[in-house]
Amino acid sequence: xxxxxxxxxxxxxxxxxxxxxxxxxxxxxxxxxxxxxxxxxxxxxxxxxxxxxxxxxxxxxxxxxxxxxxxxxxxxxxxxxxxxxxxxxxxxxxxxxxxxxxxxxxxxxxxxxxxxxxxxxxxxxxxxxxxxxxxxxxxxxxxxxxxxxxxxxxxxxxxxxxxxxxxxxxxxxxxxxxxxxxxxxxxxxxxxxxxxxxxxxxxxxxxxxxxxxxxxxxxxxxx
Numbered sequence: 725x726x727x728x729x730x731x732x733x734x735x736x737x738x739x740x741x742x743x744x745x746x747x748x749x750x751x752x753x754x755x756x757x758x759x760x761x762x763x764x765x766x767x768x769x770x771x772x773x774x775x776x777x778x779x780x781x782x783x784x785x786x787x788x789x790x791x792x793x794x795x796x797x798x799x800x801x802x803x804x805x806x807x808x809x810x811x812x813x814x815x816x817x818x819x820x821x822x823x824x825x826x827x828x829x830x831x832x833x834x835x836x837x838x839x840x841x842x843x844x845x846x847x848x849x850x851x852x853x854x855x856x857x858x859x860x861x862x863x864x865x866x867x868x869x870x871x872x873x874x875x876x877x878x879x880x881x882x883x884x885x886x887x888x889x890x891x892x893x894x895x896x897x898x899x900x901x902x903x904x905x906x907x908x909x910x911x912x913x914x915x916x917x918x919x920x921x922x923x924x925x926x927x928x929x930x931x932x933x934x935x936x937x938x939x940x941x942x943x944x945x946x947x
Contacts, residue, residue: 725923731916735850738909742832742849751903755838758898764838767898774841777895781842784853784892789816789860796864807928812863815921819859822917823852823910834901841899850909851902854893858914859921861885866922889914 741747760766767774782788793816800809824846832849834840846852865885869878893911896902 725920728916728919728923731912731919735909735912735916738905738912739830739849742905742909743830747903747905751835751905752837754897754904755835755900758900759838767841767900774899777898778842780891781853781895781899783888784857784896786820786852786856789856792860792864808867808925811921811925811928812867815863815918816856816860818921819856819914819917822913823850823855826850826913827852832903832906835903838900840901842896842901844901848902849906850913851893851896851906852910853896854889854902854907854910855914855917857889857892858911859918861889862915862918863921866918 738747756764758768760768767777793812796812797809800806800812827847827849830849831847834844834848862885865882869881872878872881889911893907896907897904
């Protein structure tokens, strides 16, 4: 709970700074640092890096994340874990709703100092790709970690989930479609929401409302 609360508090503080314009210099400096000096239209690095960034950023799109969620839901339903599948659906659906609500409420404009390397339609703050990637990959990573044995395997799964989330967010800044603070805010909200949903899942599991992982009995209630 402390982690979730801390991340949401960090978002609230960051949102306040963004609305007041206190992050403008930082945002511009980071965006321009990723461009060739004297030519804002040219991102740093070879052409293949730009193409790779567009491939990575697609992992955070609504289409790809919806497909991943649908496949996961099908897998859970086939294993008879209806409670877990409902929690995943509510977690991802809630994340999408939160993203849209925050974007509409804050209404920040997209970066206008560099050309966009991807097509965008919505407001800038927070980054929807970053927020939803955190929700989906961290939620599924935490769930998958409960199906594998050994600390190394669990750590590997969680590190991969966090790495993909970080790469998606960084790609948004590199492509010039988000300010850095948009991505930071997306990570805070997405990770905070994922952590909160996971705490709810564990609470429900203790009470038998959600199925425990395979081979495990009910989670003991120490309250």
